[in-house]
Amino acid sequence: EGYDTTLSEQNxxxxxxxxxxxxxxxxxxKK
Structure with a gap:
């Protein structure tokens, strides 16, 4: 699960x- 959280943080x-x-x-x- 830690992998998923780090992945979402990276995203x-x-x-x-x-x-x-x-x-x-x-x-x-615009310039």
């Missing part, structure tokens, strides 16, 4: 990173 971190990257790209596109 959360990855999702957060992707959102950050998307925001950066959106900001660059």
């Amino acid at each position: 959360k971190a990855i999702q957060m990173e992707l959102m950050k990257q998307k925001r950066k790209l959106d900001r660059l596109k």
Whole structure:
């Protein structure tokens, strides 16, 4: 079960990173 929790934690971190990257790209596109 510990494996599943670490996997979900990693997924959360990855999702957060992707959102950050998307925001950066959106900001660059607007300029």
